[in-house]
Amino acid sequence: MNATVRVSVIALFCLAAAACAKKQEVKPPPPPEAPTTTTAPTTTEGAFTPADLQSNSCLRTRVIYFEFDKSAVQSQFNNIIACHAKYLRDRPMARMTLEGNTDERGTREYNLGLGERRGNSVESALEAAGASSDQIKVVSYGEERPVCREHNEGCWHQNRRVNIVYTTE
Amino acid sequence: MRVIRILPLLILALASLLFGTQALAQGLTVQIVNGVPSAIPITVVPFGQQGSGPASPVDIAQIVSMDLDRCGKFRTLPTGEIVESPTTGSQIEFATWQQLKQDYIVVGRTAYDGGVLRAEFELWDVNKQQQLLGLSITGQGSDLRRVAHQIADQIYQKIIGVRGAFDTRIAYVTMVGLGKNAQYSLVVADSDGYNPQTVVHSHEALLSPSWSPNGNELAYVSFESGDSAIYIQNIATGARRVVSARPGINGAPRFSPDGKRLVVALSFQGNVEIYTLDLATGALTRLTHNLAIDTEPSWTPDGQNVIFTSDRSGKPQLYQVPAGGGTPQRITFQGQWNGDVAVSYDGKKLAVVQGNGNVYRIAVIDRSLGGQETFVSPGNLDESPSWAPNASMLLYAATEGPRGVLYAVSADGRVRQRLVLGDGDVRSPAWGPYRTP
Numbered sequence: 030m031n032a033t034v035r036v037s038v039i040a041l042f043c044l045a046a047a048a049c050a051k052k053q054e055v056k057p058p059p060p061p062e063a064p065t066t067t068t069a070p071t072t073t074e075g076a077f078t079p080a081d082l083q084s085n086s087c088l089r090t091r092v093i094y095f096e097f098d099k100s101a102v103q104s105q106f107n108n109i110i111a112c113h114a115k116y117l118r119d120r121p122m123a124r125m126t127l128e129g130n131t132d133e134r135g136t137r138e139y140n141l142g143l144g145e146r147r148g149n150s151v152e153s154a155l156e157a158a159g160a161s162s163d164q165i166k167v168v169s170y171g172e173e174r175p176v177c178r179e180h181n182e183g184c185w186h187q188n189r190r191v192n193i194v195y196t197t198e
Numbered sequence: 199m200r201v202i203r204i205l206p207l208l209i210l211a212l213a214s215l216l217f218g219t220q221a222l223a224q225g226l227t228v229q230i231v232n233g234v235p236s237a238i239p240i241t242v243v244p245f246g247q248q249g250s251g252p253a254s255p256v257d258i259a260q261i262v263s264m265d266l267d268r269c270g271k272f273r274t275l276p277t278g279e280i281v282e283s284p285t286t287g288s289q290i291e292f293a294t295w296q297q298l299k300q301d302y303i304v305v306g307r308t309a310y311d312g313g314v315l316r317a318e319f320e321l322w323d324v325n326k327q328q329q330l331l332g333l334s335i336t337g338q339g340s341d342l343r344r345v346a347h348q349i350a351d352q353i354y355q356k357i358i359g360v361r362g363a364f365d366t367r368i369a370y371v372t373m374v375g376l377g378k379n380a381q382y383s384l385v386v387a388d389s390d391g392y393n394p395q396t397v398v399h400s401h402e403a404l405l406s407p408s409w410s411p412n413g414n415e416l417a418y419v420s421f422e423s424g425d426s427a428i429y430i431q432n433i434a435t436g437a438r439r440v441v442s443a444r445p446g447i448n449g450a451p452r453f454s455p456d457g458k459r460l461v462v463a464l465s466f467q468g469n470v471e472i473y474t475l476d477l478a479t480g481a482l483t484r485l486t487h488n489l490a491i492d493t494e495p496s497w498t499p500d501g502q503n504v505i506f507t508s509d510r511s512g513k514p515q516l517y518q519v520p521a522g523g524g525t526p527q528r529i530t531f532q533g534q535w536n537g538d539v540a541v542s543y544d545g546k547k548l549a550v551v552q553g554n555g556n557v558y559r560i561a562v563i564d565r566s567l568g569g570q571e572t573f574v575s576p577g578n579l580d581e582s583p584s585w586a587p588n589a590s591m592l593l594y595a596a597t598e599g600p601r602g603v604l605y606a607v608s609a610d611g612r613v614r615q616r617l618v619l620g621d622g623d624v625r626s627p628a629w630g631p632y633r634t635p
Contacts, residue, residue, distance in 0.1 A: 098513075133579060134556065134558065135535065135551075136494060136537045136538040136551050136582070137406070137581070137582070137626070138405070138449050138493045138538065139491060139514055139537050139538070141426070141449050141470075141493070142449075142491030142492075143491060145465055145470060167446070169426075169446075170403065170421070173405070173421070174403075180597065
């Protein structure tokens with residue numbers, strides 16, 4: 030009995046080791062595309078409608094990326110901020126959640142704070158462009174929701190982001 | 199052919215018998231990082247069997263040896279070099295053990311009957327040929343390994359003069375799956391990683407477990423409602439309550455030394471700040487007023503002060519503020535990035551995550567030595583330090599390839615042990631308080 034147990038336990042560890050050794054290939058998603066705004070929000074005729082969330086290339090862009098340990102919205106995202114702010118102005122019933130995220134460096138709780146700061150920074154930019162604070166909620170997930178799990182800058186860059194999620198269109 | 203087909207089933211059956219459904223991949227390795235010239239040589243002779251009952255289902259001597267080895271203060275004689283097998287003090291040939299340069303020897307016997315394990319052991323000083331301890335310890339059910347941990351604690355205390363912390367528990371979070379299939383678990387296990395019990399399951403992130411001082415409850419953060427909320431859960435009964443689900447961040451709970459309050463990080467007033475939360479009345483006391491990120495608070499052992507992380511000076515550093523309110527004083531000045539402090543039981547040692555460039559390591563700052571710093575982990579993404587209740591060792595989380603793992607390391611950083619705890623990503627370790635035997 031004893032020998033059986035021992036052999037089986039060894040076999041078990043081998044199984045476990047094999048399971049561990051099986052590396053999961055985690056490919057980084059393609060690098061975030063530079064926001065291409067064919068429809069500049071200021072030139073949009075009339076008010077946005079929910080259909081524009083699918084068809085308007087600016088409104089379809091729902092991610093804003095950040096520099097390491099920074100929460101300022103970079104100027105290349107001004108167009109994105111402007112069109113989403115216009116959408117919120119045009120549709121006062123619309124609601125959005127800004128999900129703040131960070132890369133894995135630094136501690137989990139600090140990164141919750143940093144993700145919130147990024148969310149707040151996008152909220153401020155939207156409000157400065159005319160959106161109402163009632164329309165915007167910020168949630169920080171810190172480093173808990175990475176889109177990429179490799180330990181390099183290419184991956185970290187994609188995780189330092191605020192996701193714009195419309196909860197009411 | 200038939201045998202081959204049956205074997206995997208047999209293995210699975212045995213596995214579920216031995217380990218339950220948890221921790222199939224459980225295993226432990228001790229890694230000696232540097233030589234420990236000061237480690238005390240001690241032999242734990244395999245225990246003999248007493249009575250006519252079945253053999254002990256746990257190898258007491260092996261568990262005791264592993265405990266003593268991983269704390270960094272002892273160096274046990276490998277089993278292959280244990281040339282004689284005394285099981286009582288009268289059978290010890292001291293000349294043999296003196297020749298093997300052993301300072302201490304432990305001998306003992308076990309009796310296992312009706313599910314109850316009784317272990318008698320003796321600790322002897324090899325040079326003085328003098329008995330230092332002679333005790334009997336019993337355990338039953340799921341507590342058999344505790345018998346060995348309690349023996350290790352007795353030996354530790356007798357030789358080192360400080361209470362041992364092997365018979366303690368740890369909590370940690372595991373994550374398996376990705377995205378919508380992610381499954382988070384808050385797990386409680388013995389200090390060596392054995393006997394894991396899942397106390398919370400969630401499809402959303404769980405983090406920052408903190409033990410109540412009596413070891414009965416855990417406070418933690420869960421995103422299961424979509425936003426962060428702080429819960430307190432009774433480990434034995436599973437009963438739990440929400441203690442903060444305010445708008446914004448509800449994070450970083452730590453029980454006060456008297457168990458009556460939590461210190462937490464909340465952002466419902468617009469920016470994340472440090473508060474104490476009275477658990478009886480629900481009353482909040484705000485301790486910080488700054489546009490910086492203030493988080494990761496921890497009590498000093500006297501309950502008089504709170505040490506926390508703040509980036510008010512640029513990068514995160516540690517600050518200390520009186521628990522009743524006052525002006526925070528910066529206390530870390532080395533390293534670009536300092537956060538997530540763990541304070542030792544005597545308040546003398548601060549374990550912190552210290553970042554320099556892209557390398558984050560665990561540093562121990564000795565406040566009794568003018569802030570002298572020692573790195574106890576190699577990096578690059580080490581975090582969540584947590585002290586054993588006697589500050590002999592630390593737990594921390596590290597990243598190895600795609601997964602997170604836990605390490606236990608001696609307080610001087612010289613002996614490091616990787617705890618392999620089931621599948622998936624393991625993080626957020628918290629070492630529990632002493633247990634009542």
